[in-house]
Amino acid sequence: EILADPRLAELGVEPAAAVRDLLGRDAAVSGDLPSFLRPPSGTGPRLALGTNPPPGPGAPAITLDEVSFTYPGGVRALDRVSLAIGVGESVAIVGQNGSGKSTLLRHLDGLLRPERGRVLVGGAEIRARRVAEIACDVGLAFQDPGRQIFARTARDEVAFGPRNVGLRGADLDRAVTEALAAVGLEGSADANPYDLGFSRRKLLSIASILAMRTPIVVLDEPTTAQDLRGIGRIQGIVRSLAANGRTVIVVSHELRFVAETFDRVVLLRDGRVLLDGSPAEILAEAGWPIRASKLGDPPAVAPG
Numbered sequence: 303e304i305l306a307d308p309r310l311a312e313l314g315v316e317p318a319a320a321v322r323d324l325l326g327r328d329a330a331v332s333g334d335l336p337s338f339l340r341p342p343s344g345t346g347p348r349l350a351l352g353t354n355p356p357p358g359p360g361a362p363a364i365t366l367d368e369v370s371f372t373y374p375g376g377v378r379a380l381d382r383v384s385l386a387i388g389v390g391e392s393v394a395i396v397g398q399n400g401s402g403k404s405t406l407l408r409h410l411d412g413l414l415r416p417e418r419g420r421v422l423v424g425g426a427e428i429r430a431r432r433v434a435e436i437a438c439d440v441g442l443a444f445q446d447p448g449r450q451i452f453a454r455t456a457r458d459e460v461a462f463g464p465r466n467v468g469l470r471g472a473d474l475d476r477a478v479t480e481a482l483a484a485v486g487l488e489g490s491a492d493a494n495p496y497d498l499g500f501s502r503r504k505l506l507s508i509a510s511i512l513a514m515r516t517p518i519v520v521l522d523e524p525t526t527a528q529d530l531r532g533i534g535r536i537q538g539i540v541r542s543l544a545a546n547g548r549t550v551i552v553v554s555h556e557l558r559f560v561a562e563t564f565d566r567v568v569l570l571r572d573g574r575v576l577l578d579g580s581p582a583e584i585l586a587e588a589g590w591p592i593r594a595s596k597l598g599d600p601p602a603v604a605p606g
Contacts, residue, residue, distance in 0.1 A: 363517065368418065389549055439517060
């Protein structure tokens with residue numbers, strides 16, 4: 303009775319996959335499918351493309367060429383990873399804990415530098431560029447917002463990045479307003495970030511990257527602590543960014559979110575690219591690597 307109630311979605315609650323399947327079968331018989339079981343529309347705010355141009359014409363947005371990285375303690379996090387991600391492409395990177403996902407992301411904006419191989423943005427190697435310079439092209443939202451947030455108000459937090467990449471005056475104000483609205487925090491602009499709950503701090507950290515209007519947007523586990531509405535909002539943001547020609551690279555463990563949102567999925571295991579293809583190819587036809595990576599099957603492709 304409770305889980306079949308269509309008001310659940312209004313409260314941001316989604317039943318577990320097994321419950322959805324059971325209710326879906328029952329509803330199919332009765333002809334009354336609860337609204338929260340229908341696929342999300344994916345509509346969301348359209349975000350401005352911004353002033354930073356996409357990477358050079360014809361060049362991939364991001365290229366990793368035989369990238370390897372080992373942490374000081376001897377843990378080899380990346381092992382000869384090669385990827386080319388096109389302009390305007392939306393790519394999800396998946397894999398079990400410790401597979402190298404976050405390490406890979408930190409190479410994209412120069413926070414980490416490969417011990418071997420190259421990272422290129424728009425066809426140009428970033429080895430000699432400072433992180434502050436790369437930030438004009440690549441915006442990265444951390445998995446833990448506590449490592450990113452520092453300002454006294456949400457508005458100041460979101461304004462910091464775009465101000466440092468050159469936005470001023472009305473352009474800066476507009477970027478901040480649009481980014482806060484995109485994540486649903488327009489009414490919390492004057493709030494102290496640490497008065498917000500964890501889920502809203504996570505959204506705030508995403509807004510601070512959106513406001514920078516970089517041609518490449520990188521999000522590490524953006525759906526962490528989000529309810530059904532929050533996940534739908536992030537899904538809309540990803541689709542809007544890609545529709546505006548911006549490249550979106552996301553790490554996620556939420557395979558349903560991945561299957562419904564992205565053009566391409568890259569599966570990492572032990573610091574290597576195990577699979578690279580469309581969601582249908584990776585999540586449906588290649589079930590054994592997903593299970594071997596301890597991710598399970600997304601509801602859309604699970605047997606039965």
